[in-house]
Amino acid sequence: MVHRIIISISSDIGYHLAKDWLKNGVNVSGTYRNKTPECEELEELGAKLISSDLNSEKSIDESIKQLSNFGKWDSLVVATGIQDPIGKFLDIDINAWSDSIKVNFTSQMRYIHGLLPNRNLGLENPPSVLMFAGGGTNNATVDYSAYTISKIASIKAIELLDAEITDTSFIILGPGWVKTKIHDSTLNSPENAGLNYHKTLEMLENNGEKCFPMEKVIECCNWLISAEKKLVSGRNFSAVFDPWNEDKIEKIMNNDSNFKLRRYGNELLRNDAE
Numbered sequence: 106m107v108h109r110i111i112i113s114i115s116s117d118i119g120y121h122l123a124k125d126w127l128k129n130g131v132n133v134s135g136t137y138r139n140k141t142p143e144c145e146e147l148e149e150l151g152a153k154l155i156s157s158d159l160n161s162e163k164s165i166d167e168s169i170k171q172l173s174n175f176g177k178w179d180s181l182v183v184a185t186g187i188q189d190p191i192g193k194f195l196d197i198d199i200n201a202w203s204d205s206i207k208v209n210f211t212s213q214m215r216y217i218h219g220l221l222p223n224r225n226l227g228l229e230n231p232p233s234v235l236m237f238a239g240g241g242t243n244n245a246t247v248d249y250s251a252y253t254i255s256k257i258a259s260i261k262a263i264e265l266l267d268a269e270i271t272d273t274s275f276i277i278l279g280p281g282w283v284k285t286k287i288h289d290s291t292l293n294s295p296e297n298a299g300l301n302y303h304k305t306l307e308m309l310e311n312n313g314e315k316c317f318p319m320e321k322v323i324e325c326c327n328w329l330i331s332a333e334k335k336l337v338s339g340r341n342f343s344a345v346f347d348p349w350n351e352d353k354i355e356k357i358m359n360n361d362s363n364f365k366l367r368r369y370g371n372e373l374l375r376n377d378a379e
Contacts, residue, residue, distance in 0.1 A: 125323050
């Protein structure tokens with residue numbers, strides 16, 4: 106039976122993804138930092154959950170051992186994300202900034218490194234690893250430097266892993282503005298979040314009716330982990346803006362640079378210099 110792992114299964118996306126999989130007969134295991142009623146619900150549905158602290162290498166390594174005891178996995182989803190600390194780079198505590206980079210990037214890579222040896226290579230479709238990008242990857246989103254830099258690093262890491270480990274799909278998804286707990290940090294930091302505080306209030310009003318639907322995010326995740334490797338692996342997708350549910354998405358296979366971190370247009374300057 107298919108086995109899928111979700112790191113930070115207590116996150117909103119992690120919870121909804123796990124619930125969808127469990128209802129479709131998938132074996133699901135995952136980690137949480139604080140056990141919530143949602144975690145208990147997932148356990149009642151059959152999920153195998155363990156506690157883990159992404160600030161602790163010891164805790165991560167122990168949970169990797171426990172997860173590996175559940176058997177080989179077919180998909181690994183890392184759904185961790187925090188926005189703190191919020192504020193101008195020179196005004197925030199640098200230790201809090203470093204801790205955020207750790208949780209949002211290096212700890213996630215530690216999980217991937219530790220769990221990859223237990224991936225299932227015996228099926229027709231290759232195993233898949235899915236991470237999440239976030240706001241600010243296409244511009245300089247002030248006041249969220251640790252979060253944004255971590256997401257940029259994750260996008261590049263996915264491309265590098267795809268180049269090095271050719272038997273596995275590595276994918277990253279920007280889910281868009283989704284109504285999740287991650288926005289609580291902004292709501293709790295009105296003075297430090299600047300204009301994004303007011304933007305967050307606007308997006309979340311009327312129960313988040315302006316946000317991208319969670320069910321579409323889950324649909325996109327399911328498409329990504331089941332899509333052909335040469336189509337999705339090493340690439341950064343947007344659930345909101347990319348035509349992932351249309352046939353024309355296959356055009357990106359014609360250019361290895363599509364949906365990746367690249368500098369475009371500089372050849373114009375070089376041509377002018379000639």
